[in-house]
Amino acid sequence: MLFALPVLLVFVVFSWGPIVKGLVMSVQQTNLIDPVKWVGLENFRYVLSDPGVGQAALNTIWFTLLALLFGFPVPVLLAMFLSELRGRSWLYSTLAYLPVITPPVVAILLWRFFYDPSPSGMFNTILGTVGLGPYPWLDSPSSAMPSIVLEATWAGAGNAVIIYLAALTSVRADLYEAAELDGAGVVRRVWHVMLPHLRGVLLLMLLLQVIGTMQLFTEPLLFTGGGPQGSTMTILLLIYNYAFVNGDYGAATALSVLLALALAVLSAVFQFATRGWSTE
Amino acid sequence: MNRFAIRCAAGLSVPFLLVACSSAPSSTGSTGSDAQVTITVGDRPSSSDAANRASFDKRVADFEKANPDIKLNPVETIWDATTFQAQAAGGQLPDVLNVPFTEPQGLIARKQVADLTKVLKDDGLMSELNPNVLKIAQDQSGNVFAVPTAAYSVGLVYNRELFTKAGLDPNKPPTTWDEVRQDAKQIAQKTGQAGYAQMTTNNTGGWMFATQTYAFGGSIENEDGSQATFNDGPSKDALQLLHDMKWVDKSMGQAVLYDIDGISKAFAAGKIGMFMSAPDAYRTLVNVNGLKSSAFGIGPMPQQGGDHGTLSGGSVQIVSPNATDAEKTAAIKWIKFNYLNKYVNQDAAVTSAKAGVAGKLPVGTPGLPVVAADQWATYQGWIKPYVNVPLDQFAPYTKVAADQKIIPEPPVKAQEVYAALDPVVQTVLGNAKADIPALLTKAAGTVNAKLGR
Numbered sequence: 001m002l003f004a005l006p007v008l009l010v011f012v013v014f015s016w017g018p019i020v021k022g023l024v025m026s027v028q029q030t031n032l033i034d035p036v037k038w039v040g041l042e043n044f045r046y047v048l049s050d051p052g053v054g055q056a057a058l059n060t061i062w063f064t065l066l067a068l069l070f071g072f073p074v075p076v077l078l079a080m081f082l083s084e085l086r087g088r089s090w091l092y093s094t095l096a097y098l099p100v101i102t103p104p105v106v107a108i109l110l111w112r113f114f115y116d117p118s119p120s121g122m123f124n125t126i127l128g129t130v131g132l133g134p135y136p137w138l139d140s141p142s143s144a145m146p147s148i149v150l151e152a153t154w155a156g157a158g159n160a161v162i163i164y165l166a167a168l169t170s171v172r173a174d175l176y177e178a179a180e181l182d183g184a185g186v187v188r189r190v191w192h193v194m195l196p197h198l199r200g201v202l203l204l205m206l207l208l209q210v211i212g213t214m215q216l217f218t219e220p221l222l223f224t225g226g227g228p229q230g231s232t233m234t235i236l237l238l239i240y241n242y243a244f245v246n247g248d249y250g251a252a253t254a255l256s257v258l259l260a261l262a263l264a265v266l267s268a269v270f271q272f273a274t275r276g277w278s279t280e
Numbered sequence: 281m282n283r284f285a286i287r288c289a290a291g292l293s294v295p296f297l298l299v300a301c302s303s304a305p306s307s308t309g310s311t312g313s314d315a316q317v318t319i320t321v322g323d324r325p326s327s328s329d330a331a332n333r334a335s336f337d338k339r340v341a342d343f344e345k346a347n348p349d350i351k352l353n354p355v356e357t358i359w360d361a362t363t364f365q366a367q368a369a370g371g372q373l374p375d376v377l378n379v380p381f382t383e384p385q386g387l388i389a390r391k392q393v394a395d396l397t398k399v400l401k402d403d404g405l406m407s408e409l410n411p412n413v414l415k416i417a418q419d420q421s422g423n424v425f426a427v428p429t430a431a432y433s434v435g436l437v438y439n440r441e442l443f444t445k446a447g448l449d450p451n452k453p454p455t456t457w458d459e460v461r462q463d464a465k466q467i468a469q470k471t472g473q474a475g476y477a478q479m480t481t482n483n484t485g486g487w488m489f490a491t492q493t494y495a496f497g498g499s500i501e502n503e504d505g506s507q508a509t510f511n512d513g514p515s516k517d518a519l520q521l522l523h524d525m526k527w528v529d530k531s532m533g534q535a536v537l538y539d540i541d542g543i544s545k546a547f548a549a550g551k552i553g554m555f556m557s558a559p560d561a562y563r564t565l566v567n568v569n570g571l572k573s574s575a576f577g578i579g580p581m582p583q584q585g586g587d588h589g590t591l592s593g594g595s596v597q598i599v600s601p602n603a604t605d606a607e608k609t610a611a612i613k614w615i616k617f618n619y620l621n622k623y624v625n626q627d628a629a630v631t632s633a634k635a636g637v638a639g640k641l642p643v644g645t646p647g648l649p650v651v652a653a654d655q656w657a658t659y660q661g662w663i664k665p666y667v668n669v670p671l672d673q674f675a676p677y678t679k680v681a682a683d684q685k686i687i688p689e690p691p692v693k694a695q696e697v698y699a700a701l702d703p704v705v706q707t708v709l710g711n712a713k714a715d716i717p718a719l720l721t722k723a724a725g726t727v728n729a730k731l732g733r
Contacts, residue, residue, distance in 0.1 A: 031390040032369040033601050046733055051726060117534040118551075139536040140710060225481030228536055228706040244361045245483065246696050247390045 026253040043254035047242075053255065055230055056238045063145055063234065064213040071153040072209055076202070078157060079164030080190055093165060100158035108222040111151045112138070115223075138224055141231035148219045148232060156212075160205055167201040168194060207270050211263055235259050317350050317610045319603070321618075322374035324354040335635040343617045350610045359383070368392055373600040376611045381594045382487065384417050384426045386695055394599040397423045399608045405616060408624070410649050410656075415688050417596050420504070427612070429619035431594035431648040432558035433581065433686055434491050435677045436460070437565070440577040442553045446470040453554070453579030453676050457495070457521055460554065460582050464531040467553035474533025475553040476525060477546065478705065481539045485705040486698025488556050491591040492518045494687045496584045501731070505692025508727040510701075511720045517584065519708050519716045527712040536709045544569050556581070558593040559677060562669055563642050577673050580680035589685030592648065623651045623659045633666035642669045646678045648686070693730055700726045 026043055028036040047053055082092050099107065114122045115137035124134040137147045171193065179189050195202075217236040220226055226233035226241075235255065243252035321340075325332040340352050357363070359379040367373045379387070387393045400406040409428065417426035440450035446467040454460045464475025479488050490500045490510075498514025501507065526532040538546070544561070546552050548569035559578050565571040581590035597619060599611045621628040636643040644667030649656035671678075690697050704723050707714045 031392055032365060034391055049729070117536075119534075134534070136534065136536075139534065224537055225539060225702070227481050227485075227702060228710045230703045241699060244365060245699065246693070247365065247386060247392070249365075 022253045022256060025249055026257045027250075029250045031247070032249065039250065043250040044258070047251050047255045047258065050251075052230070052233065052238060053235075056233045056235045059145065059230075059232060060214055060216065060234045060236075063149065063216050064210060066146060066149040067152060067213040068206075068209065070149055071156065071213075072206065074153055075157040075160035076164060076198070079161045079168060080194060082161065082165060083168045083194075084186070093162065096161045097158035099155050102155070104155065104218050105222065107155055108151065108219060112223060115147060139228060141229045144224055144228060144232050148216075148223060151223075152213075152216070152219055160209075163201065163205065164198060167198055171197045203274050207267060210266065210270070214259070214263060214266075315349060317606045318353060319350065319375040319607050319610050319614065320353045320355055321611075321614055322355055322357040322359075322377040324356050326356055329639075332635075332639040332641070335639060339618055343614060346617070347610075347613060350613065352614065364392075371602065373602065375600045375603050375607055376614055377598055377600075378429070378595050379426070379598055381416050381428075381431075381592060381596065382689065382694065384596055384598065385689060385691065386693070387598065388417075388419050388425045389692070392601055393425045394601050394603050394608055395423050395425055396427065396599060396608060396612065399605070399612050400424055400427070403609070403612050403616075405612060405620075408620075408651055408655075410651060410653075412686055413592065413594075413648055413650055416592060416594075420691065426596035426598045427615050427620075428594060428596045428650045429615070430560070431592060431650050432560050433648055433681050433684060434556055434558050434591045434593055435581050435681065436554055436579045437547070437557040437561050438554040438577045438579065439547065439550065439552065439571075439575050440673065441572070441575040442467050442471055442473060442550065443577070446475075446553070450577060451676065453577060454582050455580065455680075457518075457582050457584040461521060461525055461529065461531070464525055464553060465529040468529070468531035468533075471553075473551050473553060474535075475529075475531035477532060477535070477538060477543060477552045477555050478522065478709070479538045479540060479543050479555070480702060480706050480709065481537050481542075483695055483698035483702060484539050485703075486701030487591075489515075489518070489701050489705050490690065490694075490698070491556055491581070492522075494589055494591055495581050497586055497588045500690040500697060501692060501727075503691070505690065506731055508697070508724040508731065510727075511724040514584075515720055516716055519704070519720070521584075522705070523708050523712075523714065523716065526709050532709065536706060540564075547571070550575075559646050559674060560593070562645055562674075567640065567642065573670055574673075576670070577676070579676040580684055587685070589687045591689065592686045594647065594650075620651070622663075623655060626662050629659055629662040630666070633663040637666050637668055643667055644671065645669050646671070646674045646681070648681065696730045697727050700730065 025036075027038060027040055029039050029043075030036040078096055082089055082096065085092060116122060116124070117134065117136045117139045118124070119128060119134040121134065121137075123137065127133040127135070136143060138144045175193050176189060179193050184192065215236050216234045217240065220232040220234055220237050221240065224232045226237050236259070239252050239255050239259070242248045242255060324336050324340075327333060336354065340354050344350065344352060355374055357367070357374050357377065359377060364373070364377075384393070397406075405427070406424065410431075413428045413431045414424065416431075417428060418424050436453055438450075438453050443450040443453075443463075446463075447470060448463055448466060454463050460476060467473065467475035478492075479485060493500060493510055493515045496514035496518045498512060498518070499509045502509050522532075533551070535546070543552065543555055544564045547555060548565050548571035557578075561578075562576055566573050566576055597611075597615045599608055603611060622632040623629070633643050644660075644663055651659075700723050704719045707719055708716065
C-alpha cells in the first residue's frame, strides 16, 4: 500500500482531480478569479444550441471515418510488409518510425509549406510535372480535411507499425513454414496466419484510434485554425476556443464532458459488439 | 498511440488542467512589515535576448533605487491567452503585464483585470494620457482598466519593390478601396504575385473584416453591444470588393488561409503586394522575417465613399485583479517609469532610444500619441538622432493617420464576433459563388446568440 501511494497521489492530483473539477466547472460560471456562480445545466444548453457544435461534431466524425479508411490500414500493411522483409528490416522500421520522433509542431509547419496552394508550392510542383493540379490542399473546404488526414497518417503510422511488428514477432515461424509447405502464397499466409494473430491487437488499436481521432486538435489548430469555412473545426478545437479565446470555461468544460460521455458510450458499445471477436 | 495520448492530454484535459492547480486566489505581491511593497512585473526579455534583458534589468534596478519602498520581481511571462488563464486559475498572474489592444475589453468583461481608475486619478496620470487612445481600456461607464503605452492605427502595408516593378509610384499608396483594387490588379498582372491579401484565420479574419467594414462606413455592433449591425450595405460592399478582387481580377493569389504569422512571412518573401496592418508591423516584417527595409511601405487605411475612420492597435499594461491598492499604486509607478517616462523626460527618452538602437529594435516607428499631442511632438524631437526606421517610407501613413478617426473594437465579445466572421471572409475568398447576403445573415444570427449569453 505504501508503495502504491505515490502513484495513487499522482493519479488523484493530476488525473482524477482535474476530471472531477472539470465536471464541477461544467455547471458553473467562473473567471477563475472571483467566486464561482452555479448555473445548473445552462452551459450545456448554451453549447447544444451553438450551431458551431453540430458542424464540429460532423467534422470530427468525418475525420475519424477518413482516418479509419486510410489511416488504419496503412500501418497494418506496412507492418506486414516489413515483417516479410529479410535483413535490414531494422532500417525500414526506423524509417517508418522517424515521423513519430519529429515534434508535431515542426512536422505541421513543414507540411504547411508542402501544401502551399500556389502552382509553385512543393506538392503542386511535383504533381505539376505529371500534368496534375495545382490543388488548393488546405485552402478548400472539400480538400482541407483529407489533407489533414494525409499528414496525420504519415505522422502517426510509425507508432502503430511498431506495435503490429511486435505482435507479429510472436507468431511462431513454423506456422509460416507449415503454410508455405502446404503451398500457401503471400496473400493466404497473411489471411490465415498473420491476421488471426493480430486480431486482438487490431481491435485494441481500432478503439484507440477512434478515441484518438475523435480528439483531433493540434493539426487543425496549426494548419487551418478550423477553416476554411469551418470545415476543419473539430470538437476539441472548439473546446479550446471556448476556453482560451472566449474565456468561457463553463461552456468549454460542458462540451468536454459531452465529448467524454460520447466516447465512453462509444467504447462501451465497441467492447460489447466485439466481445466475441478478440478471443480465439 | 503516443500522439493520441498526447492529444488527449493537450486537448480533452485542457480545461481540466487549467484548474488542476487552482486554489483560493492569492495575490502574487505582498506587503512587508516595513511597508515595502513587492510586485511581480512581466515582460522581462529572455536570456537569449541578452542586450534587451540587460537594459530591462538596469531599469528595474534604477526603479528600485528611485523607489526604495517598492521591490520588483521581474519575470519572463508575456501575454499568451492559455498561460494567462492558467496563471489566473493558480493565482500566479504577474502584477503588471503587457497585452495587445485586442484583449482589454474581453478581460474587463470577465473581470480579469484590476480597476485602475482611482489610482490613475490620484497619480495624475489620467489627465496626461491621450483620451482617444484611453477608450480602448475603458468600460462603458468610463472606468479605466489598463494603461495604453503604445498605439497605432491600422493602415495599408505595401511592398515598395513590387509597386515599382508593377509600374506604380511607391510613394503613392492607394487611399480608396477602388484604388486598392486597381493597384492590386496591376501588381498581379505585372509581377505574378498576389496584389492584395487579407488575414482570415484564428479570428484575424473577423478582425480585419471589422476594420474594412469601418472603412466602408459600417459598424459591427450597436453602441451597447447588444445587437449585430454588420448585416448591411457597407459590409456587403466590402465583401463584394474582396470577392471581385479574388474571382474577377484574380489579384489575390491562391492562398486563402492566413493568420498574422503566415501573412507576415508571405509578405516578407515578396509574395504579397499589400495587406492591412499597423506601422508596428515594421518590426515583424523587417527585424523578424527579413524583409528588406527599403521594400517596406505603409499608407493610411484606404476609405470608401467618405472619410470614415480605422481601427486602432497597440499595447496596454494591465494590473492583476488580485493586486491590493498599495500594489496598484506601485504598479502604476513602474508602468510610468518603464513605459511612459520616455515621453515626458528627455533623459529617459534618450536612454530608451539608445537602448533600442543597441538592442537592434526599431526606434521611432510612427504611431498614435499615447500622451497629449504637444508632449508627443517634444518626444519625437528628443529621439530624432536615434531614429533607425526609414521615416520617409512611413510618410504616406503619418501625413493622414494623426487626423484619421479612430474607431474602437466592437464593445462586447469582440473575439467571439471575430470568430463568427472568419468563415464569412473565408467563404467569400474560397468560393466564387458565395452568397454574400446569406452569409452575413447567418453570421448575424450566430453573433446575436453570442451577444445574448
